[in-house]
Amino acid sequence: FIPILLQQLYHGPKAQLPGMIGATLTAAGIAMAITTPLWGRLGDGIGRWRVLPLCLAAMALGMGAEGLASSLGMLQGSIFVVGLFQGAIGTTVVALLAILTPESRRASILNYSLLPAQFSFFLGPIMGTGLAVISLRAPFMAGALLESGACALALLLALRLGSLLAQSQPTPTDAVAIETVEAESETPTAV
Numbered sequence: 001f002i003p004i005l006l007q008q009l010y011h012g013p014k015a016q017l018p019g020m021i022g023a024t025l026t027a028a029g030i031a032m033a034i035t036t037p038l039w040g041r042l043g044d045g046i047g048r049w050r051v052l053p054l055c056l057a058a059m060a061l062g063m064g065a066e067g068l069a070s071s072l073g074m075l076q077g078s079i080f081v082v083g084l085f086q087g088a089i090g091t092t093v094v095a096l097l098a099i100l101t102p103e104s105r106r107a108s109i110l111n112y113s114l115l116p117a118q119f120s121f122f123l124g125p126i127m128g129t130g131l132a133v134i135s136l137r138a139p140f141m142a143g144a145l146l147e148s149g150a151c152a153l154a155l156l157l158a159l160r161l162g163s164l165l166a167q168s169q170p171t172p173t174d175a176v177a178i179e180t181v182e183a184e185s186e187t188p189t190a191v
Helices: 002-009 014-046 048-068 072-100 103-112 115-134 138-168 174-186
Strands: none
Touching: 002 014, 002 072, 014 048, 014 072, 048 072, 048 138, 072 103, 115 138
16 A cells, blocks of 8 residues: 555656656665665674563554654655564564474474464555555554554563563573473373
C-alpha cells in the first residue's frame, strides 16, 4: 500500500512517479542493508534482548508515522526510518533462537522461526486489502499496533530472561543466557 500512498501524496510530473516510488523504496532497502550488520554488532555488545524491543518500538512508531504522513516528504522519511530498523528484527530473533535453543532441537526450531514471515507474505496483503477498504491508512495503523504488541511481548520475554540471569549470574549477557537455558533444559526432572 506504500506505492499507492506515495502516488496520492505525489504532485509532480506523472512521468517521474515510477522513479520516485522506486527511489523511495530503494532508499529504505539501502538503509536496511547498511544498518542490519550494525544492529548485529550492537546486539553482540549490549545484548540482543535490548536491541529487539528498541527496533520493534522504532518500527511501530515508523509505521504509525507512515499512516499519518500528510506530505510526500513525511512519508518518504518515515519509510526510510523504518528501513533503518527493519533488518534488525528478523536477524535478532534468529540469533536469539539459535542461542537459547538446545543444539539437538536448534535446526527444527530455526526452520519454524521462518513460518511467521512466510505467513505474512500472503496474510498481510489479504488483511491489508480488507483494511484498505475502510481507509488506505488503516493497514499502516494495524501494522503499528501489531509491532507495538510484538514490542510488549519482547519486553516481557526480556524481563523473564533478566530474572533468570539474575538468579544465575551477576552479568546479564547473551552468553550467560545460553548457559542458563541449556542448564535448565538438560536438568533431569523427577518422575
